[in-house]
Amino acid sequence: MATAFADRLLAWHAHGGRHDLPWQHPRTPYRVWVSEIMLQQTQVGTVVPYFERFMARFPDIRALAAAPLDDVLHLWTGLGYYARARNLHRAAAQVCRDHEGRLPTDLAALAALPGIGRSTAGAILALGSGQRQPILDGNVKRVLCRHRAVAGWPGTTAVQARLWDIADSLTPPDHAADYTQAIMDLGALVCTRSRPRCGECPVHADCLALAADAVTHYPQPRPRRDLPQRRTALLLLRRPDGRVLLERRPPAGLWGGLWSLPEYTGAVTELADWCRVHYGLSPQAVHGGDPFIHTFSHFRLEITPLECRVQAAPTALDAPDRLWYNPANPARLGLAAPVRRLLAG
Template identity: 55%
Template sequence: MSKLHNATDFQRRVVSWYDQHGRKHLPWQQDRNAYRVWVSETMLQQTQVSTVIPYFERFMARFPDVTALATAPIDDVLHLWTGLGYYARARNLHRCAQTIASTHSGEFPNTVDALCELPGIGRSTAGAIVSMAFQQRAAILDGNVKRVLTRLHAVDGWPGTTAVQKELWQIAEHYTPHERVQDYTQVMMDLGATLCTRSKPQCTQCPVQDLCAAHAQGTPTAWPHSKPKTVKPVKAAWFLMLQLPDQRCYLTPRPPTGLWGGLWCFPEFTSSAALDDWLTQQGYALDLREDWATFRHTFSHFHLDITPVHLRTSNVINAEEQGQWVQPHLDEALGLAAPTKRLLEKLRS
């Protein structure tokens, strides 16, 4: 790692750049409070701003404050999250809102340590809430800031390791100011999102180009170092799409934790034979099934090859109490797993 630079000079440069070029009109920057910062930071984890904006606006319209979120059914929350992915974020938002409502009288704690005790809030999100909502000094280290600081000091190693994380937090703490901390926090995210991008950094426009060790070495995109590659395993699943004459399809809820936790999906089987066994038990004729083309859905740690099986029937199955019959256009407010939403759209068309 290169030597740390003068913090005051660094702060002055980046905040001056923010005054001229920073983003100041994002939805969560308007009427800013702890709740809006928290929701936006959670949505922005591993998701781009352009994707998040419409989700954030719909979410705020339905859940304008933490009490509204805390008292809402989890299905309503997951429904508005459908398509954003990483659904544990939505479940944690709901649990955290309930904790804030019940334990903190609906008010967010204003310290990093207290916020980190809440479900789903990590150190960087807590720092964003404290600095941007309460305007108190707190460092952040989201993906954009990691990239900026890793290049600034040519920090070796994958940022996902404990040792590199510790080093980056020390750097982040060094540069975080006491004054204008709200603007400083925003500009550090802006630099990573707009200039110090992953593949095409615009170094000539960067206010700290001459301080950047990665730029000095001529290979800024060599940092941050990539995660050591591993081969993702491939798993298989068969989704059963039962459909009644009135077009309704049968969906079942997933367990509250684990893969697609709490979301609604087509009944899933680990093999074609297991699906056939279930159909036989329910009294369906196996020759009515129609296998659609297999497609792949990729998670962070494995690939899932899904074979949809379509079966038209007039028989309302015995297990109806476990699920719901819904129209493909889905008027019901249900949180859907992405492959389920995709298949419903195909059935509708």
């Protein structure tokens, strides 16, 4: 069955797959790596312009490793899941330091780099170097869960192990790059989450979920849980010249390493005292904006913007983790999406 599965998939991919993605021309390990990191939890249509801008600025791994983190985060702004960008930058430096500027061709060594892991490492080696390596990204999990009617949520250890066994058994010894792209494309284009086009699927004849008329029952969803909601205020401390105070967030945690507006969780009546203590600034007036919701993977954040006019600040605020940002002439900084929205407003 494994040979038949791969042969049918490869034959379909020759005319039905994607052959014009920017990371396919040329398809180098570095370009595949960057694209795979960007594509984690992000759609291809969203990734393409980010990838092209990223490659124009960082055409190779040494350019990425040598760049300031702010440059990397700036080009990632709006793509979300910023730990991906920080890990990409860390991994590039590690590759230049420990592997002479070339991504390892050993699966374990590659998977050990920050932000990569087993499936991404397999995709880099298969697509970028032609190695026979199974992968298990979201699209592939969906295809395999349906084709073999694998019950259970794929995030569990037992189901994941079962899917790895199936993926390995179906991956052919040859044509690794084409097969890997083909099974990802099948999940993205045909075996989609909703409204799968089973009549166009090259492996529908032996799909167990289709035979049971239960395609949309697989893969089983993650057990539902309500997202908790938090509240915060973001301060636009604005000088007479229009510049706004920004602070760099700590490397770990929410918006790690990005530049953000100061966060305030106290009462509005205590804001003036808080600003004097923390920044030596005395707000002349406070104007509250409409709250809005920003959703993360594990909680929802209600953000209330508070704009405060302040006099010219002392030079003590010009520190490595603080700066006065000019929205009319923006610097190349990594900004969280809600912060960018408020600065643009």
